[in-house]
Structure formats: structure tokens, C-alpha cells
Amino acid sequence: MDPFNAKLIAAATGSTLTALTMTPFDVVKTRLQTQPPARSQLFPRPPFPQTCCQPNNALGCVRNMSSYARSIPQEVVCIWDHGMMRTERVTGFWDAVRHVARAEGLRGLWKGAGTTLLIGVPSSTFYMMTYDQFLHNWIPPISPWPALTPLFAGVISRSFISTVASPLELVRTNLQSTPLSPDNPHTLRSVLKSIRGVVESQGLRSLWRGVGPTLWRDVPFSGIYWALYEQIKGSLERKGHAGALVAFSSGAISGTTAAVVVSPFDTLKTRRQALLMTTVSGGAPQPTSLVSVTKELVRTEGVRALYAGLTPRIAKIAPACGIMISCFEGIGKALAKPEAEN
Numbered sequence: 338m339d340p341f342n343a344k345l346i347a348a349a350t351g352s353t354l355t356a357l358t359m360t361p362f363d364v365v366k367t368r369l370q371t372q373p374p375a376r377s378q379l380f381p382r383p384p385f386p387q388t389c390c391q392p393n394n395a396l397g398c399v400r401n402m403s404s405y406a407r408s409i410p411q412e413v414v415c416i417w418d419h420g421m422m423r424t425e426r427v428t429g430f431w432d433a434v435r436h437v438a439r440a441e442g443l444r445g446l447w448k449g450a451g452t453t454l455l456i457g458v459p460s461s462t463f464y465m466m467t468y469d470q471f472l473h474n475w476i477p478p479i480s481p482w483p484a485l486t487p488l489f490a491g492v493i494s495r496s497f498i499s500t501v502a503s504p505l506e507l508v509r510t511n512l513q514s515t516p517l518s519p520d521n522p523h524t525l526r527s528v529l530k531s532i533r534g535v536v537e538s539q540g541l542r543s544l545w546r547g548v549g550p551t552l553w554r555d556v557p558f559s560g561i562y563w564a565l566y567e568q569i570k571g572s573l574e575r576k577g578h579a580g581a582l583v584a585f586s587s588g589a590i591s592g593t594t595a596a597v598v599v600s601p602f603d604t605l606k607t608r609r610q611a612l613l614m615t616t617v618s619g620g621a622p623q624p625t626s627l628v629s630v631t632k633e634l635v636r637t638e639g640v641r642a643l644y645a646g647l648t649p650r651i652a653k654i655a656p657a658c659g660i661m662i663s664c665f666e667g668i669g670k671a672l673a674k675p676e677a678e679n
Contacts, residue, residue: 343672344469344665345462351664352461354658356453359673361446362653363453365433366646367513368606386471395461430648449512452525462500465665467494468563487563496560499551504544510610549627550606557602558595565591566662581667585659592658596651601643603650605630 338346395654437445438448471490480486511528535543570587609630634642 338672340673346671347665347668348462348465351661352458355660359653359657360450362649364513366649368433369646370604371611449509450614452509464498487567488560491559491563495555495619499555507610547610548608550602553601554599559593562591563648581663584666585663588658588662589655592654596654600647
């Protein structure tokens with residue numbers, strides 16, 4: 338098989354496997370990142386037995402619920418506890434998994450998986466192919482610093498892909514956020530309807546709301562990831578190691594390191610996009626500029642909130658990077674090998 342087509346199939350395979358296996362981590366990360374300060378409260382006493390109510394909730398109360406989750410603002414879970422209502426915030430990775438499963442069932446952990454397959458797989462595939470072309474064909478002839486070629490290739494390819502795919506990221510983020518009511522879960526149709534409302538009220542530029550934090554997250558991540566990956570992989574290969582395990586471990590280590598560095602920008606991106614959709618859905622108008630969101634987040638929740646969702650993000654990034662790069666290199670070489678031998 339032609340090497341280009343082999344790499345294309347390998348990239349698509351890796352993207353699909355990553356999307357199917359890593360979506361629950363994305364959902365949990367999004368829920369953790371969109372929680373409000375701990376002081377958010379429910380009504381102290383429910384107006385009716387076994388009824389969960391939210392302040393300023395236009396949808397009214399939810400009856401006969403043992404739990405209830407909602408997106409920002411006031412992300413909470415309502416629990417009927419001996420005749421009194423109490424407020425629970427998700428406190429960590431497994432706590433978030435438990436709350437999502439309780440409120441929405443196990444299917445809630447795969448919220449947005451279909452959209453990820455539809456828009457994420459082509460995006461990731463195109464990104465990998467673009468990086469590969471920059472790395473091997475386009476940058477080397479003009480770069481005076483060969484050691485920095487992976488960094489330049491990663492930064493340029495990710496900048497382009499992130500900008501183009503920003504509206505699609507907006508769709509996925511809001512599919513994975515908590516619905517206003519368990520009876521009205523987010524669907525692709527409902528999210529697209531909300532986005533249409535955003536465009537009508539704020540113009541097409543609103544679809545790129547959050548592209549700034551996205552670029553601050555994805556571009557440094559990509560540069561750090563690829564620079565480290567090529568260094569770690571090269572070091573292991575010089576010691577006599579080779580194969581899919583080398584690619585997987587190099588990708589996992591590089592991805593984890595890059596994720597820790599850029600985590601605050603991932604939180605800001607998620608908050609900003611969720612705030613935009615909440616306002617359009619009838620919530621109180623709130624400033625959504627990067628500076629405003631950052632100041633409000635730090636003021637109300639502290640600097641630590643910038644790293645909300647870091648555990649599920651790393652839990653996703655490490656295996657996702659390993660799966661993606663090992664598939665890309667392993668499957669690509671396997672498919673291209675027969676033609677090379679001929």
C-alpha cells in the first residue's frame with residue numbers, strides 16, 4: 338500500500354479507538370471544570386416531598402428524583418436525605434463518575450461520543466497527517482534547527498486544526514455538559530438549535546468563542562508533546578528498544594507532561610464555551626471574555642480551580658496519546674511494508 342494511504346488508515350483507526358475509549362474521561366473532566374464555588378446552594382427546604390429545586394430555575398422542580406445534576410451556573414446534585422435537601426459537589430474523579438451515572442445512567446458517560454466520532458476522528462486524522470507532512474517534507478528543507486522540527490511541526494499543524502475545528506469543539510463541549518433537566522437531556526439537535534440561537538443573536542464570530550483558550554491549550558500542548566515524544570522515542574531506540582510499546586510509552590509520557598502544563602487553559606476554554614451556551618439558553622448574562630472568566634474563576638474558587646479536571650484529563654491523555662501514536666506508527670508501517678518489500 339502507498340505509505341500516505343497507509344498512514345491515513347492508521348491515523349483514522351487510532352482516532353476512532355481513542356474516541357470510543359476516552360469519551361468518559363472527557364465527560365467527567367467537563368463536569369469537574371464547570372462546577373460553581375462551593376457556596377452555591379439549593380432551597381433549604383423543598384416545597385414538595387421528594388422534589389429537587391434550583392434557584393431561578395425556569396423549568397420548575399424535578400419530582401421523585403434521588404439525584405439531579407445541572408450545568409453552570411449552580412452545578413449541583415440534589416439528594417433526598419431523610420426529608421431534607423442537601424447539596425453535593427463532585428469532589429474528584431470517581432465521585433464525578435458516580436454522580437453522572439446516578440443522574441443520567443452509564444450512557445451519560447459516553448455523552449457526545451457520536452459527535453466525537455463524527456467530527457473528532459476526521460479532525461485528529463487530518464492533524465496527524467498534517468504533522469507528518471510538516472515533519473518529514475515541508476519544514477526540514479527550510480529549517481536551520483533540525484532538533485526543533487518536531488516542535489515547529491506540532492505548533493503549526495495544531496494551530497490550523499484547532500482554529501478550523503473550534504465550532505465543532507463548541508458542540509462537543511455542550512453535549513457533554515450537564516442538562517438543565519433529566520427529562521430534557523442534551524441531544525445533537527438541541528445543541529445545534531442553541532448554537533443557531535447564538536449565531537442569530539451574536540453573529541458567526543461567536544462560534545469561535547473560546548478559540549483563544551483553545552489555542553493556548555492545544556498549541557503549546559502540541560509543541561511540547563511532539564518535541565518530547567521524538568526525544569524520548571529516539572533515546573529508547575538508541576538503547577535498542579523498538580516497536581509499539583516504545584511508541585505507546587513515549588506518547589503517554591509526553592502527553593501527560595504537556596497536559597499538566599496547559600491544564601489551566603483547558604479549564605478556561607470549557608468554562609467560556611459553557612457560559613456562552615448557558616446565557617443563550619436563558620441564564621443570566623455573564624461576561625465571557627478570557628480575562629473576565631479568568632478573574633471570576635480565581636476570585637470565587639481560587640487558583641486551584643484552574644486545574645479542575647486535571648486527573649480525568651491525564652487519565653485520558655496518557656492512554657489516548659499512547660493509543661493514537663502507536664496505531665499511527667504501527668499500523669502505518671504494517672500496511673506500507675508489503676509495497677516497500679516489493
